[in-house]
Amino acid sequence: MIFEPVIPWGWLGVVAAACLVLFCFLLARGTRSFRPRTRMLVSAAYLSGIAGTLFLLANPGRKETLTVHSRPVWIVALDASSSMTSPMQSSGAGGSRVDAARRDLKSIAGLVPDGVDVRWVSVKDSSSILPDAGALARVEADGSSSPLSRSLAALLEDERSGGRAPSGLILLSDGRDTEPAHLGRLAREAGNLGVPVHTLCYGEKWEAPRLTLEATKTIIHSFPGNTVQASARVRNRKLGAVQTAVSLLDAGGRVLDRKVVNVADDADAVVNFTLECPPKSAHFSLKCDAVPGDESGPEGHEALFSVQAMRSRIRVFMAEGAPYWDSKFLAQFLRRQPSFDVRSIHMLTQERFYSINTGEETGAKADGESIPSSLEDFLRFDMVILGKGAERIITPARAAALHSFVRDYGGLLVFARGKSYAGRFPEMEALEPFAWKAPFPGDHQLTPSPEGVKDGLFGVVLPGTGADVWRSLPPLEDSWDVERIFPGTRVVARSPDGRIPLLAVKRVGMGAAGMINGDGLWKWDFFPEALRLGNWYEDFWGQFLPWMQTAAEFLPGYDLSLHVERTSVEPGVPVSFSMSWRGRGRPSGVSVEVADIRNPEKTIFSAAARQDASRGGLPRWNGVFTSPRPGRYILRARMAGSGASPMPDVCLDVPEPPGERDNLDADPAFLASMSELTGGRRLSREELDGTLPAMMEPPPDYTSREEAFFPLWNRWYVLLVLAVLPALYWWVRRRNGLL
Known part of the structure; x- marks a missing residue:
């Protein structure tokens, strides 16, 4: 006999002692009027019943090892999320993914060997167990999410808590998992139970027909009264040639401008708006009209940006x-630009x-002494x-002083x-993007490079690669061939043959x-044939110089810098930021304020910055905060006692977690990882007939040995005896006229 007490032994002893003392006291008082012999018999019966009850609290019983004959159980799960309604092939042919999976379900149901039980499960927003393959095939693929890993892990947890261990799991899916972080949890549960997850993938790359809008720059720095250009990129995917209208709105929702744009199928179009930089920083939005067949939501038709008014x-x-x-x-x-204070010698x-x-x-x-000769002069x-x-x-x-300045x-x-x-x-060569080789004869048309388009100088604020204007403007003269391009250099324009880099920016330390x-840009502002194309000289310098600022640590006119590790993050993740100071003194109380771009005056929270080791002799601070809920935010630098010194700000985008319809590409790599981590296989539709029956075939003697516990308390005769013994005491009391 063994014991498995319902309460710990120590507490059981305390309870037993207390009960015996209490019942002995009550028994002594209740039997005082009995004859001695009757009193002794009744007391013995009563105390025996109490002792027997206390004995049962120790849960006595016996254990036996049993041989259990059972049927193996397999789980067949169908992904019923809405992404499964996408076509099987990139061309749109082949029917939907879920239709192909339903056909395979029918095949699997016919291939299950005798003696094997199958649990049919649908997976969409959560998992559901269906009675048979037919019921599973009738499930609509309309789930708004597909938490494959989380749902399957929860299913295996339920099996484990019920003392069951399935022989295997087969998942029919396109691999789109909206919560892929739970894959490790699924691997642990499958490993604990020894359940391999076999996967069958459906579909290829597929993008739903949609029209989306994004701002090419989310934050624009300019000076009050200056004309600034805001650009929006309209993307058309699988809608055919469409026409839509893009509106520019202020923070109050008032339409400032509206332009019609034609977008070819599977192409992008850039629409530009000009507006005057307001006296104070302001926020604007761009919105495009939906078109028939567009599957993107309202959030895909709106983009936000801010214009930051610079004072210095x-x-x-x-x-x-x-x-x-x-x-x-x-x-x-x-000198004509109100935002520049120029001194030239x-x-x-x-x-x-x-x-x-x-x-x-x-x-x-002037004289040569007017030229800056020290670091202090350059600063x-x-x-x-x-x-x-x-x-x-x-x-x-x-x-040397110039080098330190940069x-x-x-x-x-x-x-x-x-x-x-x-x-x-040599002292100047360290600042240059190239190692010079020799003068290169001839003239060279300035032609945007793919890197220049990628970095946003061309194709957005200036015409991109292939634009006729670059072939029409006067060429550059006196260009040099280069021996090599130094690391950290971005070549944003080249000669038409790509050999000669004509426009480049190099990061040098913090500058x-x-x-x-080459020479000859002045012709863009002088020759009549160039002027007929527009004032490209002013456009070029007006866009290149502000764009170049993005490669440096500090904005011109700012002594404090602010940079974030990433400008787009998921909700609830750490966001690191850094700040540097090049002004006078050693400031303190440095922090970052976070505000919603739609309500920038209201600070949501502040994050303090911790002073770090100096970088290049400049004070530096680092900090971190947790990204807030999805939205567009503006981060403003703050510093105690900053006075009139301008404070920089940056934008932080916290997008909504990817939804079921945001990415419809099949992900066979994810399913392959799932199978590999759980010891399963990637199945193909062609090998089902030959592979599945052998895989699911149970062993000849599918038995298991289980240890069972048989307690003493649930026997009827034990309970009857324990009930009769105390009842005898009460019967005698009643016979003697007592209650």
């Missing part, structure tokens, strides 16, 4: 030792300089532009006319250096 002007120092039309036209263009002879600055109509005499500017003849005005000491303090450097010096200049490899 971009301080530019421009210098050239061999003036030419290019530098003259560029200086004039920049041009060397005419070894002893003769002249300077012309923003707000001045004519130049004035009075945000951007340095060099033309030709740099060796005549930039000494090695000045070059590398350590996030300055911007532009080589506006290609190789800026004659011969060798960036841009290079125009």
Whole structure:
């Protein structure tokens, strides 16, 4: 006999002792009027019943090992999510995935060997057990999600809690799992039970017909009163040639502009809007009209962006030792821009300089001492532009200070006319994107490269690859062939044959250096045939210089930088951010405020930043916060005692978790991982007849040995005796006229 007490032994002893003391006391009082012999017999019967009851609390019984003859059980699960209604083939032929799976269900039902039980399960938003294959085949594929791993793991957990272990599981699915993080949980449950998961995949790549809209830039920095360009990309997938209208709306929902755009089938179209930068930062939205057959939801037809009004002007120092039309036209263009504060020095002879600055109509005499000669001098500017003849005005000491300005303090450097010096200049070479080889004869049309389109300079704010305007504008002259392109360089435009890099940006430490490899851009603003195409000179410089800022740590005019590790994250994940300071003093109280872009004045929460090791001698802070619920947010840098210093901000996109219809591509790789992790196989539809019967065939003697416990308390005669003994006490009391 063994015992499996219902309560711990220690507590059982306490309960037994307390009960014996209590019942002995009650028994002594209740039998005082009995004759001694009657009192002794009644007490013995009563206490025997109490002792027997306490004995049963210890749950006595016996264990036996039994041989159980059982039938093996298999689980056949059908993915009934709405993605299964997609076509089997990328061409749209072959019927739907769920129809093919239903045909295979019928085949599987006919291949199940005798002596094998099958549990038929549908999986969509949750799993459901059906009575037979026919009922499973009639299930509609309308699930709004397909949590395959989670549902199957829960199903196996139920089997384990019920003491059952299926022989195997067959899943018919396209592999779309809206909660793939649960795959590890499924692998653990299947491993605990020894259940292999065999998978049968349906479908190929497939994109539903949809029209979607996205803003090419979610945050635009400009100066109040300046004209800015907001661009939207309209994507048309499988709808045929369509026409839609895109509207530009302010934060209050008022339509500011509306444009009709034609989009070819399986193509993109870019629509541009111009608006004036408001006095204060503001937020806007772009919306496109739906078209017949479009399966994307309303969220796919709207894009948000913000225009951040910059207060401090971009301080530019421009210098050239061999003036030419290019530098003259560029200086004039920049001086006309209200957002630039330009100081330019041009060397005419070894002893003769002249300077012309923003707000001045004519130049004035200057001397070489006016050229910045130390790091402190360069730090009075945000951007340095060099033309030709740099060796005549930039000494090695000045070059070292310029290098530190760019590398350590996030300055911007532009080589506006290609190789800026004659011969060798080692101190300047470290700042350049290329290692020079030799002058390359001939003229070269500036042609956008795929990298320039990918980085957003061309194809959005400027025409992309293949646009006629690039073949029509005057070519560049005096370009150089390059020996190699240095790491960290993005070549955004080349010669038509792709050999000569003509426009590039290189990240240098915390700053960036841009290079125009050639002369002749001034012709875009002068020659009549170029002007007939539009003012591409102003458009080019007006877009290239702001775009170049994105390669540096700091925005021009800002002493504090803010960068996030990723600008698009899932809800509830850590978001890391970093900040640097290049201004005066050592600030404290650095943090980031997070606000909804639709209500930017209301801060949702703040995240403090922790000071880290200096980078390039500059104070640096790092921080982390958990991304909020889905939405579009703006992150604003904050610093105690910042005064009038402008504070940067960035946008953070927290998209909704991918829905069932967001991606309709079949995912055979996911199903292969599921089978591999659980010891199963990837099945093909062609091998079902030959593989399935042998796989499901039970062993000749499908038995198992189980240990069973037989308790004593559930025997009727035991309970009868325990009931009769105390009843005898009460019967005697009644016979003696007692209650």
